[in-house]
Amino acid sequence: MKKKLFSPGPTPVPEGVLLAMAQPLFHHRDPVFEELFQEVRENLKYVFQTKQDVLVLASSGTGAMEAAIVNTLRRGDTVLVIRGGKFGERWGEICEAYGVNIIPIDVEWGQAVDPVLVERSLETYPEIRAVLVQACETSTGVLYPVKELCEIVKKRDDVIIIVDAISALGAVDLPMDLWGIDVMVAGSQKVLMLPPGLAFIALSEKAWRFCETSDLPKYYFDLKAELKNQRKNQTHFTPAISLIVGLRESLRMIKDEGLQNVFRRHEVLARAMQEGVKALGLEILSNPPSPTLTAIKLPPQIDGQKLKRNLEDHYGIITAEGQEHLKGKIIRIAHMGYFEPSDILQVMAALELELSKMGYPVEFGRGVSSAQRVFKEAGL
Amino acid sequence: MKKKLFSPGPTPVPEGVLLAMAQPLFHHRDPVFEELFQEVRENLKYVFQTKQDVLVLASSGTGAMEAAIVNTLRRGDTVLVIRGGKFGERWGEICEAYGVNIIPIDVEWGQAVDPVLVERSLETYPEIRAVLVQACETSTGVLYPVKELCEIVKKRDDVIIIVDAISALGAVDLPMDLWGIDVMVAGSQKVLMLPPGLAFIALSEKAWRFCETSDLPKYYFDLKAELKNQRKNQTHFTPAISLIVGLRESLRMIKDEGLQNVFRRHEVLARAMQEGVKALGLEILSNPPSPTLTAIKLPPQIDGQKLKRNLEDHYGIITAEGQEHLKGKIIRIAHMGYFEPSDILQVMAALELELSKMGYPVEFGRGVSSAQRVFKEAGL
Numbered sequence: 001m002k003k004k005l006f007s008p009g010p011t012p013v014p015e016g017v018l019l020a021m022a023q024p025l026f027h028h029r030d031p032v033f034e035e036l037f038q039e040v041r042e043n044l045k046y047v048f049q050t051k052q053d054v055l056v057l058a059s060s061g062t063g064a065m066e067a068a069i070v071n072t073l074r075r076g077d078t079v080l081v082i083r084g085g086k087f088g089e090r091w092g093e094i095c096e097a098y099g100v101n102i103i104p105i106d107v108e109w110g111q112a113v114d115p116v117l118v119e120r121s122l123e124t125y126p127e128i129r130a131v132l133v134q135a136c137e138t139s140t141g142v143l144y145p146v147k148e149l150c151e152i153v154k155k156r157d158d159v160i161i162i163v164d165a166i167s168a169l170g171a172v173d174l175p176m177d178l179w180g181i182d183v184m185v186a187g188s189q190k191v192l193m194l195p196p197g198l199a200f201i202a203l204s205e206k207a208w209r210f211c212e213t214s215d216l217p218k219y220y221f222d223l224k225a226e227l228k229n230q231r232k233n234q235t236h237f238t239p240a241i242s243l244i245v246g247l248r249e250s251l252r253m254i255k256d257e258g259l260q261n262v263f264r265r266h267e268v269l270a271r272a273m274q275e276g277v278k279a280l281g282l283e284i285l286s287n288p289p290s291p292t293l294t295a296i297k298l299p300p301q302i303d304g305q306k307l308k309r310n311l312e313d314h315y316g317i318i319t320a321e322g323q324e325h326l327k328g329k330i331i332r333i334a335h336m337g338y339f340e341p342s343d344i345l346q347v348m349a350a351l352e353l354e355l356s357k358m359g360y361p362v363e364f365g366r367g368v369s370s371a372q373r374v375f376k377e378a379g380l
Numbered sequence: 381m382k383k384k385l386f387s388p389g390p391t392p393v394p395e396g397v398l399l400a401m402a403q404p405l406f407h408h409r410d411p412v413f414e415e416l417f418q419e420v421r422e423n424l425k426y427v428f429q430t431k432q433d434v435l436v437l438a439s440s441g442t443g444a445m446e447a448a449i450v451n452t453l454r455r456g457d458t459v460l461v462i463r464g465g466k467f468g469e470r471w472g473e474i475c476e477a478y479g480v481n482i483i484p485i486d487v488e489w490g491q492a493v494d495p496v497l498v499e500r501s502l503e504t505y506p507e508i509r510a511v512l513v514q515a516c517e518t519s520t521g522v523l524y525p526v527k528e529l530c531e532i533v534k535k536r537d538d539v540i541i542i543v544d545a546i547s548a549l550g551a552v553d554l555p556m557d558l559w560g561i562d563v564m565v566a567g568s569q570k571v572l573m574l575p576p577g578l579a580f581i582a583l584s585e586k587a588w589r590f591c592e593t594s595d596l597p598k599y600y601f602d603l604k605a606e607l608k609n610q611r612k613n614q615t616h617f618t619p620a621i622s623l624i625v626g627l628r629e630s631l632r633m634i635k636d637e638g639l640q641n642v643f644r645r646h647e648v649l650a651r652a653m654q655e656g657v658k659a660l661g662l663e664i665l666s667n668p669p670s671p672t673l674t675a676i677k678l679p680p681q682i683d684g685q686k687l688k689r690n691l692e693d694h695y696g697i698i699t700a701e702g703q704e705h706l707k708g709k710i711i712r713i714a715h716m717g718y719f720e721p722s723d724i725l726q727v728m729a730a731l732e733l734e735l736s737k738m739g740y741p742v743e744f745g746r747g748v749s750s751a752q753r754v755f756k757e758a759g760l
Contacts, residue, residue, distance in 0.1 A: 007407050022402035026698075059439050197623060220446045
C-alpha cells in the first residue's frame, strides 16, 4: 500500500529532494560543498527571517534544544519553562540534566499560555534568565503567543526567550529579528521537507552575549566553535553532507514559492482541515490550533489508537495518536511542508469513511465539502 | 569530471545504498522501521563483534566520542589520553570541556604508542579511570596496539579502555568482547559506506557499571535512556531514518561478503598501496600503517597541498593532506569501505603521473606493477 505521511515529523520528502540526496557524495572540505553551504546558509536566514547566522547541526531537533541551553546559561541559573505538552516537558528535562533550575508554568494540554502569567512570573522571580517555550507544541497542536512573549522579555536586558520552532518554522510567521526572538531552534523533518538528522539554531546578539558568561559544559554542541567554522562555510565536525544537499533543494522550493505564500498555503490547508473536522461534529483540541497540525478530540466511542491503526491499515495514511494522558483520546493529523489541498481532501475523505466504519455517525462528504469550500474561497 | 573519493571520510557510498536512501520516507514509530532497526542492530553487533547493544546516534562520530566520556566518567576523574594526532587531541579536548583531568601520553605523529608506557602510567597514577585511544589515528594513518592495551587495562577492575574506532571498525579486526574493549565508537561515513550523520557506540558490562556512578551532565547523548529505547527497536529521539535505511543495505553487503573477508580485502588493498608507494621510492609515515588509509611522506620538492589539489583538478581524485605540522609534508590516501583492487591501481597510476609532472623522478608503472603483484599473489 502507498504510505502517506500525515505525521508531525517525519513529513513527506519531495521526490526531487530524495533524488538530489541520491547523488554520489562529495567531500565537505571541497569548494563544491562550501558553495552549496553558503547558499543553504543564506536561505536559512531567509526562512528564519534573521540577519544572524543560522547554524546547522548534525543531530535531531533535541540536540539543538540542548545546544540552546548549554550555550547561553550558567550552572544554577533559573529559567521559566512553559509546560503544556511533551516538548515543554523536554525543555525542563534538559535544564534539570544540566543543573539549571526551572520554574514551570503548567498549562492545560491543548491550551496556550497566558502571557500575563509569564509577565507576573518574571516580576515575582527576578532571578529568571530565560523563558523557554515552543512555537507549536507538537503534542497538542497548540500555537503559543510567541510575539506577545517576546514583547514581555524584550523589556528586560537580563532575560532571553528561547523558542523551539521545530514544528512551526517555515509554516508559521516567526520573524526572529522583528519580534526579538533570542534563540530559535528548528529541525529538518518538519516544514523543511527533509529526512530527520539535521537541526538548526540561530541566536540574537543578546543571546550571543549570554554565551560569553555561560559555563555549562559542551563540546559537540559548542555554538561559538560552530559559528567560527560556519562563517567560513565549513562545520566544526563532519556535516551530514547528503542531508545538506537535500536541504539546498527544499530551501530553493520554499524560496521559489515565497515565504509569505508558504505561510498562506499552510494557513488555508489548516483552515480547510479545521472546518472539515467541525463539520463532522468533532472538536479541535488546540486553542489556538497551529497551522502545521490538527489535533482532533475524539468522541468516547472512537479509540484514537484504533483509529490511527485503521487509517494506516485501510488507506496507508500515517497519523499520530495522543501522548501521555491524551493517548486514545485524540488523533493528530499533520499538514506541514510538502502539502497541497488534494492531500487535505484525501485525508478528510478517509477520516469520514473510517469514522463511519467505526460507528461514528457521518454524513459522507460533509467534512470534505467544508474543506472544498475553504479552498474555493481562497482561490486554491 | 567524475569525482572519486579517496578521502578518509566521507568515503564512496555504493549506488544501491544511495538508491535505498532515495525511497519515500516512512515513520520511525512504524513496525516497518522497528523491523529494519532490529536487523540493523543485529548486524551492528556482528561488525562490532559483541553481544552488547550497539547504540545508533544521530550525530557525527564526535558526538559518540562525547557520549563515551559523559556517560562513563565523573567530574574530576583522571584519564590517560594517547595523543599522537588530531583525534587523540580531540579526546583531550572533550575531557577538558567536561572537567575531566587528562594525563596525556604524547606520541610522535606517525608512531604508535608503546604499551609499556601505558602500563607504567597506570602504575604511577592509580587515579586513572580510563584509557582513551584511537584504533586508527586518522590524521597519521597509524594503527594503535588496541589488543595489547586491552590486556593491560583488563587486569584492573577500576579502569576502562575507550576506543575511537571511527576510521577502523569493519576494516580492522577489533573483536570487542574477545579483547575486552570497554567502549567502542564508530561513524557512518568510513568503512560502513554511508554518508556522515550516524554514530555508533557499544559498552562492555564493565563500562555500563561505570555509567552507574557517572555524574557528568548529558541529555541528547544519555546512553542509558538510549539503551532502554533501542532495546525496543526504537530511539530516544527522532532517528536519522534515511541514513538507517542506507545502513541496512551497507551492513547486508558486509555480512554477505563476510567480516573476515572484508578484513582481508582491506589488508590486501593496503599492502598493494604500501608496496606501490615504496616502489616509487617514497616512505610511509605511519608505523604501523592502518589498512584503512596510507599516509605518504613526500619528498621536499613536492608540496602536499599542491599534490592534493592537482590530483583533484587533473583526475577527480579526492585525497587528504596533512594536518597541523604535517601540512604540506604528507598526503593521505584512504581505501576503506567500498574499495576494490581497481581503485588502488587507478589512484596509484594517477599518483605516478602527477608526481612525475610535478618534477619527482618516476619510472611509470613501477608503483602500479608492485600493486599488481600483490593482488596477483593474493588471488585478487
